[in-house]
Amino acid sequence: FDARDGLIWMDGEMVPWRDAKVHVLTHALHYASAVFEGSRAYGGRVFRMTDHNVRLHRSAELLGFSLPYSVETLDAATQETVAASGGGDLYLRHLAWRGSEMMGVAAQKNRIHVAIAAWEWPSYFKPEERMAGIRLMWAPWRRPAPETAPSASKAAGLYMICTLSKHQAENEGWHDALMLDYKGRLAEATGANLFLVIDGELHTPVPECILDGITRRTVMDLARRAGITVVERELWPEDLDRAQEVFLTGSAAEVTPVGQIADRRYTPGAVTRLLMDAYSAAVRAPAWEPAVA
Numbered sequence: 032f033d034a035r036d037g038l039i040w041m042d043g044e045m046v047p048w049r050d051a052k053v054h055v056l057t058h059a060l061h062y063a064s065a066v067f068e069g070s071r072a073y074g075g076r077v078f079r080m081t082d083h084n085v086r087l088h089r090s091a092e093l094l095g096f097s098l099p100y101s102v103e104t105l106d107a108a109t110q111e112t113v114a115a116s117g118g119g120d121l122y123l124r125h126l127a128w129r130g131s132e133m134m135g136v137a138a139q140k141n142r143i144h145v146a147i148a149a150w151e152w153p154s155y156f157k158p159e160e161r162m163a164g165i166r167l168m169w170a171p172w173r174r175p176a177p178e179t180a181p182s183a184s185k186a187a188g189l190y191m192i193c194t195l196s197k198h199q200a201e202n203e204g205w206h207d208a209l210m211l212d213y214k215g216r217l218a219e220a221t222g223a224n225l226f227l228v229i230d231g232e233l234h235t236p237v238p239e240c241i242l243d244g245i246t247r248r249t250v251m252d253l254a255r256r257a258g259i260t261v262v263e264r265e266l267w268p269e270d271l272d273r274a275q276e277v278f279l280t281g282s283a284a285e286v287t288p289v290g291q292i293a294d295r296r297y298t299p300g301a302v303t304r305l306l307m308d309a310y311s312a313a314v315r316a317p318a319w320e321p322a323v324a
């Protein structure tokens with residue numbers, strides 16, 4: 032993935048894709064002192080761009096560092112990256128990390144770097160699998176408690192269990208894995224939030240130790256506008272028996288129906304389809320704003 036044409040915004044400059052490198056003694060590589068964002072541009076416009084750049088800042092603060100670029104500068108850099116990548120429909124990856132000046136756990140003086148890359152990534156799950164509903168196994172790992180890890184941060188270190196779980200799912204013939212949390216509650220998939228449709232209402236876990244997804248919040252807003260009751264609460268595996276529809280949300284995954292979780296099966300239905308359509312319209316709306324709750 033590193034040997035391709037294109038430009039990456041790195042520390043204030045557009046750098047040729049092949050030259051956007053770090054040193055092997057980078058603190059982030061050894062100690063996971065990195066945070067990131069995944070977002071999408073539709074027709075050259077990044078959906079909820081400022082929200083992603085605000086979350087990047089907050090994620091960094093939760094890891095004890097502050098970004099050397101304001102949200103406004105990052106917004107401009109994001110737009111510059113989209114333009115340099117040809118505009119249109121793109122996936123974007125923002126990364127901020129501690130550099131390589133000092134080696135050791137303590138590295139408070141290490142430079143904080145920021146990079147933004149964009150490329151074409153049409154679908155997180157294959158379109159034909161998506162419409163049938165993807166298949167999830169139970170993840171072998173649980174989301175840690177907020178006292179165990181800074182779980183509100185979109186921190187690289189938290190993705191160790193996501194990669195392990197996703198690889199196991201792929202190797203055993205599933206599309207993804209559904210994680211429980213440290214209490215045994217339903218949490219999230221390895222890169223997307225979880226929603227259940229129970230008797231026409233939308234139920235989703237409270238974001239205590241899961242990522243409070245920007246797509247999650249968009250979909251909750253779209254559901255309320257469509258007159259659907261949205262319930263944020265603790266969800267347990269037994270709640271899966273009461274659900275008629277299940278779907279995942281994420282900037283990459285968008286709204287993805289779930290067809291199976293271990294031995295439970297679901298058919299994507301009216302609520303999932305309504306929210307898939309509403310989300311597809313929202314991301315291409317000129318200046319989509321969440322309704323004030």
Ligand code: PMP
Nearest residue numbers: 222223224242244245246281282
């Ligand atoms: N949970 C996890 C673990 C994720 O990686 C993502 C993707 N960023 C999400 C949820 C969804 O977040 P968002 O809607 O902000 O992309």
